[in-house]
Amino acid sequence: MIRTLSSRKWILVAALFPALFIPNLLASDAAVHEDPVAPLLLALIVILATAKGAGELFERLHMPAVLGELVGGIVLGNLILLNPAWSFFEPLRAQVMEIHWAVIIDGMARLGVIILLFEVGLESTVKGMMKVGTSSLFVAVVGVIAPFILGYGVSWMFIREVPVQIAAGMPAGFSVHYIHLFVGSVLCATSVGITARVFQDLGRLHTREAQIILGAAVIDDVLGLIVLAVVSSVISAAKVGQSIQVGSIFRLIAVAVLFLGGALTVGTFVIPRMMKLLAKLRTAGVMLLSSLLLAFLLSYLAGLAGLAGIVGAFAAGLLLERVHFREFREDIDIFRLIKPISTFLVPVFFVLMGIQVHLESFADLSVLGIAAGLTAAAVIGKQACAWGATGKALDRMSIGVGMIPRGEVGLIFASIGRSLKVVDGPTFSAIVIMVIVTTLVTPPLLKVTLSRGGKGAERLGVDSGIEK
Amino acid sequence: MIRTLSSRKWILVAALFPALFIPNLLASDAAVHEDPVAPLLLALIVILATAKGAGELFERLHMPAVLGELVGGIVLGNLILLNPAWSFFEPLRAQVMEIHWAVIIDGMARLGVIILLFEVGLESTVKGMMKVGTSSLFVAVVGVIAPFILGYGVSWMFIREVPVQIAAGMPAGFSVHYIHLFVGSVLCATSVGITARVFQDLGRLHTREAQIILGAAVIDDVLGLIVLAVVSSVISAAKVGQSIQVGSIFRLIAVAVLFLGGALTVGTFVIPRMMKLLAKLRTAGVMLLSSLLLAFLLSYLAGLAGLAGIVGAFAAGLLLERVHFREFREDIDIFRLIKPISTFLVPVFFVLMGIQVHLESFADLSVLGIAAGLTAAAVIGKQACAWGATGKALDRMSIGVGMIPRGEVGLIFASIGRSLKVVDGPTFSAIVIMVIVTTLVTPPLLKVTLSRGGKGAERLGVDSGIEK
Numbered sequence: 001m002i003r004t005l006s007s008r009k010w011i012l013v014a015a016l017f018p019a020l021f022i023p024n025l026l027a028s029d030a031a032v033h034e035d036p037v038a039p040l041l042l043a044l045i046v047i048l049a050t051a052k053g054a055g056e057l058f059e060r061l062h063m064p065a066v067l068g069e070l071v072g073g074i075v076l077g078n079l080i081l082l083n084p085a086w087s088f089f090e091p092l093r094a095q096v097m098e099i100h101w102a103v104i105i106d107g108m109a110r111l112g113v114i115i116l117l118f119e120v121g122l123e124s125t126v127k128g129m130m131k132v133g134t135s136s137l138f139v140a141v142v143g144v145i146a147p148f149i150l151g152y153g154v155s156w157m158f159i160r161e162v163p164v165q166i167a168a169g170m171p172a173g174f175s176v177h178y179i180h181l182f183v184g185s186v187l188c189a190t191s192v193g194i195t196a197r198v199f200q201d202l203g204r205l206h207t208r209e210a211q212i213i214l215g216a217a218v219i220d221d222v223l224g225l226i227v228l229a230v231v232s233s234v235i236s237a238a239k240v241g242q243s244i245q246v247g248s249i250f251r252l253i254a255v256a257v258l259f260l261g262g263a264l265t266v267g268t269f270v271i272p273r274m275m276k277l278l279a280k281l282r283t284a285g286v287m288l289l290s291s292l293l294l295a296f297l298l299s300y301l302a303g304l305a306g307l308a309g310i311v312g313a314f315a316a317g318l319l320l321e322r323v324h325f326r327e328f329r330e331d332i333d334i335f336r337l338i339k340p341i342s343t344f345l346v347p348v349f350f351v352l353m354g355i356q357v358h359l360e361s362f363a364d365l366s367v368l369g370i371a372a373g374l375t376a377a378a379v380i381g382k383q384a385c386a387w388g389a390t391g392k393a394l395d396r397m398s399i400g401v402g403m404i405p406r407g408e409v410g411l412i413f414a415s416i417g418r419s420l421k422v423v424d425g426p427t428f429s430a431i432v433i434m435v436i437v438t439t440l441v442t443p444p445l446l447k448v449t450l451s452r453g454g455k456g457a458e459r460l461g462v463d464s465g466i467e468k
Numbered sequence: 469m470i471r472t473l474s475s476r477k478w479i480l481v482a483a484l485f486p487a488l489f490i491p492n493l494l495a496s497d498a499a500v501h502e503d504p505v506a507p508l509l510l511a512l513i514v515i516l517a518t519a520k521g522a523g524e525l526f527e528r529l530h531m532p533a534v535l536g537e538l539v540g541g542i543v544l545g546n547l548i549l550l551n552p553a554w555s556f557f558e559p560l561r562a563q564v565m566e567i568h569w570a571v572i573i574d575g576m577a578r579l580g581v582i583i584l585l586f587e588v589g590l591e592s593t594v595k596g597m598m599k600v601g602t603s604s605l606f607v608a609v610v611g612v613i614a615p616f617i618l619g620y621g622v623s624w625m626f627i628r629e630v631p632v633q634i635a636a637g638m639p640a641g642f643s644v645h646y647i648h649l650f651v652g653s654v655l656c657a658t659s660v661g662i663t664a665r666v667f668q669d670l671g672r673l674h675t676r677e678a679q680i681i682l683g684a685a686v687i688d689d690v691l692g693l694i695v696l697a698v699v700s701s702v703i704s705a706a707k708v709g710q711s712i713q714v715g716s717i718f719r720l721i722a723v724a725v726l727f728l729g730g731a732l733t734v735g736t737f738v739i740p741r742m743m744k745l746l747a748k749l750r751t752a753g754v755m756l757l758s759s760l761l762l763a764f765l766l767s768y769l770a771g772l773a774g775l776a777g778i779v780g781a782f783a784a785g786l787l788l789e790r791v792h793f794r795e796f797r798e799d800i801d802i803f804r805l806i807k808p809i810s811t812f813l814v815p816v817f818f819v820l821m822g823i824q825v826h827l828e829s830f831a832d833l834s835v836l837g838i839a840a841g842l843t844a845a846a847v848i849g850k851q852a853c854a855w856g857a858t859g860k861a862l863d864r865m866s867i868g869v870g871m872i873p874r875g876e877v878g879l880i881f882a883s884i885g886r887s888l889k890v891v892d893g894p895t896f897s898a899i900v901i902m903v904i905v906t907t908l909v910t911p912p913l914l915k916v917t918l919s920r921g922g923k924g925a926e927r928l929g930v931d932s933g934i935e936k
Contacts, residue, residue, distance in 0.1 A: 051819050074827065
């Protein structure tokens with residue numbers, strides 16, 4: 001377990017961690033700069049940190065925090081007077097800025113995804129992942145590999161050449177296999193929120209089957225993020241005309257694992273000390289802002305390391321869990337502090353994903369075929385999980401069915417594919433339909449398989465309404 | 469008091485209220501469409517309402533709310549298939565969107581201002597405004613008129629012709645007097661947060677002087693919003709080459725008063741019933757989202773009525789106070805629910821205001837002159853308030869000094885001036901400096917005037933740290 005590492009090992013890992021970023025920082029590579037979230041995160045990090053820092057300073061001098069924020073802003077904006085190279089904030093100072101509301105909604109949705117994965121991380125714990133043991137691990141690994149292969153196959157069957165829309169933005173030799181790779185990776189993630197809800201409604205949340213599924217889902221999140229990191233990097237390289245060797249793929253997997261592991265080890269070391277310091281600050285909202293800053297910072301660093309920003313947000317959530325705050329201020333629950341922000345931003349993401357589905361694209365029967373094929377691949381792929389579960393007298397069929405829903409993580413992957421311009425409109429629409437169908441079929445199917453076992457006649461037909 | 473109106477009068481006022489908007493809706497006038505916040509608010513209202521509505525429906529059908537949000541989005545995005553005129557969401561569906569992080573930060577700051585004024589409204593109550601009585605009213609009225617006249621004069625002294633930057637966007641006959649008008653209105657608002665803090669630190673918050681100042685500040689907010697509404701409309705008209713008659717100005721004042729009054733009367737009638745309905749919903753975050761929706765909706769309607777969006781946000785806050793939630797769900801305090809969102813978004817506004825100050829513009833001595841002149845006008849103008857206060861044995865000087873700080877409302881007015889393109893870069897910078905200086909000088913000055921009275925030797929030098 002991470003917390004029992006000796007302090008010598010700590011230092012070693014801590015030293016390795018920043019080294020990961022140096023090549024990317026110097027190379028200033030295309031993948032980072034193409035991602036519009038990276039500069040947004042950087043700007044938010046600098047702005048919010050300045051606001052809190054200067055606000056705190058002014059409070060201590062018995063002046064209002066708001067004045068500190070203002071003066072801090074003046075300093076940031078006028079850094080360029082000291083050095084013309086410090087021009088990062090110039091776009092904010094133009095007298096005429098082309099403001100389009102759609103860009104702002106899009107940005108809010110992107111921040112919503114980061115907050116969402118931060119919350120997912122907050123709800124997961126490293127300890128929890130270790131505890132569920134080998135059964136969950138096998139289920140998770142099989143549940144990532146099988147759908148990936150099937151998804152690749154379906155994409156290969158239906159998409160025989162690079163669509164014109166995509167080809168326009170790619171170099172001449174861009175292979176259609178990159179598209180298959182991405183579609184396959186979209187199918188990896190499991191979203192078991194809905195499954196957990198069905199188990200809960202049936203009063204079966206504490207059965208071994210439920211525990212295996214919930215554990216596997218957390219591991220799936222991590223494995224899915226690694227698959228995404230690798231596939232995205234391969235595609236980013238292909239976009240600038242490079243192909244990636246097998247050796248590089250291992251290097252990418254190593255970066256992803258080291259990033260997650262490094263963030264967690266360094267974080268476990270740094271976070272409690274940081275919290276102790278922050279607890280001394282006077283200005284309002286310190287805990288909330290510092291958590292947000294951590295999520296944004298790790299997302300940004302993940303981008304620099306060539307990973308998706310959500311990997312960093314997830315790591316930030318894992319790090320904060322709920323523990324560290326309680327140690328310093330009993331009354332603060334980080335989950336409750338973040339909730340209003342996610343209530344505001346996360347629905348923007350989901351509605352936007354729906355808005356971007358072009359129903360007219362299903363007039364093309366092949367798109368309908370992709371949707372059906374992907375849905376079948378998603379369902380069948382996860383049935384393989386049933387055989388991954390170890391242990392006697394398990395309701396294997398329920399485990400397979402419970403792993404079917406794709407939900408938010410599949411959508412996030414698809415939206416990243418859109419950003420990378422490797423997923424075109426029709427394929428995006430097909431993926432959304434797959435997400436909807438897999439999520440819709442699970443509850444009735446699960447009720448059938450669970451009652452088939454005859455162990456659970458006591459259905460709670462009534463909604464428990466816990467989430468309200 | 470509003471709540472004692474007979475129900476017949478209710479219906480009359482309720483019927484008058486929507487009528488205000490009809491001409492503007494049909495005319496689809498320039499002022500509304502120029503404001504980039506209007507379509508952003510409309511999009512957020514539709515998206516969040518759809519998310520909650522569809523989410524609730526799905527929850528009731530025992531399906532995950534998130535799926536409802538997705539399906540709701542599909543419906544919104546594909547409305548265009550039913551009627552090509554329903555194309556509002558098309559900009560969100562473009563495969564390639566030009567995403568610039570600066571636009572997103574700017575949008576977040578604008579939303580931050582709306583949330584900020586919503587909070588100011590939540591902290592004010594109609595009852596409270598009525599109670600402080602005539603003394604506060606006189607102080608407030610004098611404190612709006614005197615700085616307006618002085619500010620107009622300073623602007624007239626330093627800005628003799630329309631700056632090139634501004635002239636480029638205006639019709640040929642655009643008079644420099646419009647700029648003076650706007651600069652004057654920026655000086656109207658009082659931001660007594662800092663004054664309240666000093667009184668609190670000195671243990672004098674319950675003196676008559678403090679109560680008069682706090683009451684006057686709330687009335688100032690309302691008067692300032694009305695002045696802003698009138699001046700903005702005059703300038704919007706001038707921008708399309710129209711000049712406004714005195715009769716129209718009275719119409720504008722009437723619209724502003726009717727909007728605030730109408731929103732408050734209709735709202736007091738509708739809100740409790742709405743809350744009773746909403747309290748029955750199952751999905752999470754209902755209370756938070758419906759409050760945000762109300763703030764966004766009234767901001768949007770204010771825009772349609774030709775007023776600044778913040779007028780609507782303030783009205784929404786006044787309407788919700790804290791009362792209505794407590795009636796239905798004891799555990800929900802709307803102020804606490806909104807706080808994390810304002811902690812996240814409001815600092816973005818203040819830092820952005822600082823970033824937009826071009827220090828190099830002070831190399832031009834005339835800009836330094838404007839800054840000094842505006843600061844003097846701001847300080848002297850509020851001293852007139854001292855004579856507005858009625859009552860014996862009042863520490864009039866402390867009242868005058870306590871009204872000096874301009875703070876956030878002055879900044880918000882200045883940023884609206886930037887949006888209207890009537891405030892150019894140098895003037896904006898001068899206004900920010902005025903805000904900073906007036907806020908900085910108040911605490912030491914106030915300590916002097918208060919101790920001069922000899923009534924308060926017991927200074928609490930130590931920060932009470934209440935806000936943490």
